[in-house]
Amino acid sequence: MVEVTRLDVVWLFAAAAALSGSNPAAAGDPGPVNTRKEPVQITEGPEVERTTDTWAIIRWTATKVGGTSLRYGVVHYGTDPHALGQTAKSPNRFNPALPSMVFRVQMNRLKPGTTYYYRVESADALDIPEGSESPVAHFTTDQSP
């Protein structure tokens, strides 16, 4: 018997509505084309802010280019530097009074004592990439306590 989880139900709704064309932010819809001329530039980092045995936080600073108030920091990662098949996204909000924007992303459900390779980028609230990606870097999670 197939177990129906809460997540399954949630994504069922998401898929149905995406097919209906009602929501540009939903999965399956490419949404509007990014016509921004000036891409975001990473000016500092990315760097590992903190690691534990099961999670880590990556942070970087980027130039502040006009866009949505809500942004997503995006980390593509994996244990093979040539196959960064996993993605972590965290919402960050734009501070209108600062000249740059710090992105922070938390990666969960990591394995202890494991080296992960990653690169970062950012996207706006509609999941449109903002224009620049970092080189691949790596970190190692802590051993289990």
Place this chain on the structure above:
Amino acid sequence: MKRSALLSVAYAAFIVGSLLLPATGARAQNPTPVPIFPPPGFVIPPSDAACILPGNKLDLQCFIANDPDAQRIRAEEAALFAEALTAANSGTLDPFHQVETLGKLEIYDPNLSVNNNLACSYCHDPMAGFANGSSVLSIYTGGSNPGSVPITVAGAYPDNRIAKRNPQSYNYSPYFPPLQFNTTQGDFYGGNFWDARASGFRLQNSAAEQAQDPPLDTQEMANPDSACVVWKLSQSVYASFFETVWGAGSLSGITFPGNTAQLCSVPGGAVNPPAQKLPLSPTDRTHAQQAYDYFGLAIAAYEIGSEVSSFTSKFDAFLAGTVKLTAAETRGYDLFRGKANCNTCHLDGRSNTQTPGEIDTGMATNAAPMFTDFTYNNLGLPMNLTLPWYSENHPDQFGFTANPLGVGFIDFGVGLFLDGYYGSPPPNFDWIALNPFFVGKFQTSTLRNAAQMPPPTPPSTVFVKAFMHNGYLSSLKEVVHFYNTRDKFAFNVQSGHCPKGTVEKVTCWPTPEEQDNKNMTIGNLGLTNAEENDLVAFLQTLTDGFVPITPASLGKPPVMRKAALPPHSQ
């Protein structure tokens, strides 16, 4: 397949999913003892001593009868109701103040609850910035307030129905626009309630729709039918004043059945005897709904008025150029707009600086900034295990179980609203698909009056105010410290189980209740202890009452809200 057909499929799946969800939860018991964190200076009031049960639990009926803050709130409520009734009966109010005064009468009227014992103001104390006004509740129940219905099942805990969250202040709530999803920003804006469920779609007034909810909430005022509230209004001492505002017959034109009193005495959710809707004719049902809408609109009128949302804080005077901030307040304000990132959500309405050290000479873009952007965020708060809600997994004497999931309940915030937790889908079916992006998010409250508190009850030297949707944080200093260090001191533990050598809420923050969509703008701000204190100093400038309300500012004789309160509460 056409869009309408697909939406029908989505809705059908929604119904099936909603039915499946409860079965996945665990029926667990809340741990004993539950962890509490009384701050230095707090002493349990002697009259409450007998109300503290083993395991840091609170005998709610004992609390209701004995707590000094609860007594103070009752006295405030009676005084403000009497003040409003005098004004209503004066015959001198202009139309503007008539509707405002009607809302005031409704808000301070305990007779509008199922057992005639609970006014809106019980959970929204004017002296506490219209939020929870009891220190004991802030510590022992996460600020959640007991409702109208006692639980009489022998040995039951809690022994009174009680809300699932810390009550959100309603000051400035009418300034929140009706909920809308902005497709350019990819975000929800507006609505009322922590979880946006008062969307305002029908009345185009979120605060009015918010006001219609607690009278029917099984855990709060617990009326079984909105028509019961209308019937109670028709029996009130201000029924004729209601019709002065809304028109002759708006109450008296409704024919209620002969057994209305009996039907309306059964609390919402009851199985035995069953809670029922009043058997009204279609025309009377329509008129009753209209009257209930008027009820909500009048409350919104009171909430937007000068007694609740007055724009008279020190910060407002600062914006007007009539007062300067202190050095600490200025440092706090600079941090608020800069390093601390507060104004990423709590917008202050000022113009932008683009380079470090640049002086902002701009005026506020809005002369009355709201200190919120009306959006929703997951701050990563831990579960607050003191909430008695987690123990409401047993049927009460009416056969009603408020929270079948017990401690297995996860508060998904806006996610609950979007996935039909309240018994129906969101009013805009397109919003259902947005659920994954809003799970765990709660409304960004205005910061105005967050620092407002009543005086402590001796021998305590502090009043304890609960903050956030679950009341896990119990001072502004804790709030700022959480924003500053959430990720620096994050531990994968539940509240009450921080590792040895750490102190919960100081050097240990338990794991978030919900990780999805956790806002990472905060969590490691790098603020010093002195900077945290400066931020608190700034937040205290947002409390109304700094600028006196004058005849010139109102165009009428001054309204001295606190003048009617008993001396000990001023």
